[in-house]
Amino acid sequence: MKKGLAKVTAIGLCVSMLISLAGCSGGGGSATTDKAAEKAAEAVTDKNIQSEAEGTQEPIELTYWYWEDEQGTIENMLKDKWEAYAGDRIKVNFESVPSSSFHDKLITAISTGTGPDVFICKPMWAPELYGMGGLMNMEDVFEGWEYADEVDDFMLEQMRAGLDKLYLYPRTTIVMYLYCRKSMFEKAGIDYPKTVDEFFDACEKLTVDTDG
Known part of the structure; x- marks a missing residue:
């Protein structure tokens, strides 16, 4: 698998399209999830695979963490879309982590440099993750996304979680x-x-x- 610069660049685009809202993990998905997944694949493959990985046939490998409540929903829906668009150019490893230990495991993984490339999380975790260097600034990437206007401003403010830039991207909303x-x-x-x-x-x- 090809890693390095091509992977790091792809992570930035991928996170902006796939990161979760508020850890809301009901049984069903949403139109936001559906469209974000498809367009994330387009962004990564079109803008990054061709420019950073040009001249090689090695696929880029990404790891995606989600908590167990969504197993069967997240993986089945996103995996099909990634494979349909990216083919063998991107390989996404979906890893289900128990919700009860997700936060602690994520913090430990990031602090030891073994964290996932993409993960769902709650906005309230953002300052902590940011302080650890575990988040990427996605403001410019989001502004350049053709569907940016379809995301409600209120949702974006929630994702900023008091930080100066956009480090999380809303994936799903549910009524609590x-x-x-x-x-x-x-x-x-x-x-x-x-x-x-x-x-x-x-x-x-x-x-x-x-x-x-």
Whole structure:
């Protein structure tokens, strides 16, 4: 496997497209994940493989860490996209790490120089990782990305985590909590939603046409 400059450059682009939001790891993915994965592969292969690895057929090898809750979702979805676009030019090794020990293992790996090239993390970890030299400034890379305007400014601020530049990239957003007004459900005679489908069904039942 080819490593070195070509790999380091690819890491920068790859991180900007694949890094996670807030460690939110529900069972499903999102359109953000889907598009980011595909365009990350394009960015790395087009801008880096051709320029830095020109003249060699050796693939670039990257290691991607994610916590176990997303096993089967992250790897299956991203792996297919990388392989479909990059073919043999990029090899991504997906490694599942238990969520309970993910932070400590990541810190240890980075401090010993054995950390992954790409990983999901919570924004609150950013200052610590930055202080260790474990993050790359992705501001310029992001600004040059053709889909940058589709990312909400609020999400980007969350990713900056109080730092001066963009070191993380939002991958997925999920709803952590949902509050219901008890009186509205009681008046409509419906139960509180326990699933997403029940939530949308309740929204329809609670919608009132104020114009008659």
